[in-house]
Amino acid sequence: MVIAVVLLLIAMAALLVFAWVSHRAFSPLVRLTVLRSVKFRWHLLAYVLLQFVTIGYGYMIPNASQLGFGASVLAAGVVLLPGALLGAASAPVSGSLLDKFGPVRPMFTAMLADLRAFASKR
Structure with a gap:
């Protein structure tokens, strides 16, 4: 638990340093000023939620096939193939x-x- 909290704090500090460097750079890797646009933030939120759904289905369908229906590993993987x-x-x-x-x-x-x-x- 302590390691997770420490790693989370390190990640947050790295994110703040990245934002500071991006703000000061002549040609930043990512222009964070795009986040000022409300329309962009809504589209970004929709994209992130779509990724959560996609990853969730990619995890849940094979697990439900294996654990719920007793399918083999190969059959659980093949279930994803048509999609x-x-x-x-x-x-x-x-x-x-x-x-x-x-x-x-x-x-x-x-x-x-x-x-x-x-x-x-x-």
Whole structure:
């Protein structure tokens, strides 16, 4: 417990030093002034939450397969394969749609498709 607290304090001190050096540098590695934008902070929060969900699913699905359903390690890993292949196949198409239409129309269309699929299950 003590080691965790000490490491957390060291990490916080390193973050403060990094912010101070970035503020003073002519060409900083990360421009922290972008955090002044409220819109940017909301988008950053959405991105961080999305990463938590993605990592959570990548952890929970294989564990539920193994512990809850008694699947082997290989079967639990293969459960993730269709989603990974679908994501890899749809990335170029969704990227070009994002470039062509901007973020609102493709995301709104995907949201409507999700809602329709959810409503048809009931």
